[in-house]
Amino acid sequence: MAFFLYSNDSLTVIEVKTNRFDAKMIPHFRQYLNQFEQLASQKLLIDLTGVIFMDSSALGTIMALHKTYDFGEMSIISQSPSVLNLFKLTKVDQLLNIYRDIDHAVEDMT
Numbered sequence: 001m002a003f004f005l006y007s008n009d010s011l012t013v014i015e016v017k018t019n020r021f022d023a024k025m026i027p028h029f030r031q032y033l034n035q036f037e038q039l040a041s042q043k044l045l046i047d048l049t050g051v052i053f054m055d056s057s058a059l060g061t062i063m064a065l066h067k068t069y070d071f072g073e074m075s076i077i078s079q080s081p082s083v084l085n086l087f088k089l090t091k092v093d094q095l096l097n098i099y100r101d102i103d104h105a106v107e108d109m110t
Contacts, residue, residue, distance in 0.1 A: 002016065002017050002018040002025060002028060002029075003015065003016060003017065003028070003029060003032045004017055005032075005036060007042065010042070010043060010109075010110055011042065011043045011044075011045060011106065011109055011110060012036075012042045012043065012044050012045070013044075013045045013046075013047055013102075014033075014044065014045070014046050014047065015047040015049075016029075016046065016047065016048050016050065016051055017050060018050065018051065019050055019051060019052045019053065020051070020052070020053045020054075021048065021051045021053070021054045021055075021058040022053065022054065022055040022057065022058055023055060023057040023058075025058065026057050026058060026061050029058075029061060030061065033065070042071060042072065043071060043072050043073045043074070043075075043109050043110075044065075044069070044071045044073070044074045044075070045074075045075050045076070045077065045102075045105055045106070045109060046062060046074070046075070046076045046077070047076075047077045047102060048076060048077060048078040048080070048083060049077055049078065049079055049101075049102070051078065051080060051083055052080045052082065052083070053080075053082060053083070054080075054082075054083045054086055059086060059087075059090060059092065062076070062092075063092070063095075066095070066096065073097075073109060074096055075096055075097040075098070075099060075105055075108075075109060076096055076097070076098050076099070077098075077099045077100070077101065077102055077105050078098060078099075078100070079100055079101075084098065
């Protein structure tokens with residue numbers, strides 16, 4: 001499975017476990033998320049640590065997720081220069097907190 005979700009009382013983490021997060025993966029990602037009703041009103045962290053390529057359809061899906069659910073806070077983890085550049089070019093880095101590792105993200109979000 002390319003996605004993994006885990007949560008506690010205050011934080012939900014969705015880990016994308018593939019190196020390419022693109023249009024081919026989006027239907028699977030949406031289907032995976034549909035099984036979790038508890039996403040609303042929690043803090044959400046999307047872990048893209050293993051993703052080295054992300055296209056605009058994946059970016060659009062992340063932003064739709066941000067707009068669709070009522071999260072207290074939504075942040076992203078990424079280390080990939082190309083993914084970080086995509087966030088910078090589209091100004092997503094001004095809308096969401098972007099972290100380079102899970103430790104800093106969890107520390108800031110809890």
